[in-house]
Amino acid sequence: EPEVTQTPSHQVTQMGQEVILRCVPISNHLYFYWYRQILGQKVEFLVSFYNNEISEKSEIFDDQFSVERPDGSNFTLKIRSTKLEDSAMYFCASSVLKNRDRATDTQYFGPGTRLTVL
């Protein structure tokens, strides 16, 4: 069964450094997402991406964050200058968006990247 994959599984970085988290969505999917989960807290939406542009973003997704689909398979999340509070699990998800019906458009999640900012 096709799966969303994410690399690396764990990233440790120093505060102020740039990090890039990578995701390979399911191959025929058109809609891509990033969510994050700070330890012990809820899963929070960051951004969605469709047709090579950001579709929605939350208040968390400020100017320090950016997303890109650099080629036909990868989807990346970049954090320009990491802060301690960026430490979290970051989940990529994708969906096929059949018939443009968002309510029945099931999102499939990857296993996550644990980002630790020291």
Added chain:
Amino acid sequence: DAKTTQPPSMDCAEGRAANLPCNHSTISGNEYVYWYRQIHSQGPQYIIHGLKNNETNEMASLIITEDRKSSTLILPHATLRDTAVYYCIVRLYNNAGNMLTFGGGTRLMVKP
């Protein structure tokens, strides 16, 4: 999207049915009920969704009350691997956004 209310935790004996309730009393006619689960900090896993009819797949059954104000996710024969946090989410048909809003969910502990 409508708000959901779930008990924070539940226990279930291995091999028995796990019935996880969700209250969504403000649900509107076009909102779907979705269930996801998260096993120990792994990525959320899709389980099932429905609008008004009961649904069943290889993982679970979803029972939605006639007035649609509540639903129950049923895992017919819970195993230890079903220990997870289960999230009930409602989503509006053709809403402008496509994000999922996760609440606190129900932490299901399946015990031997």
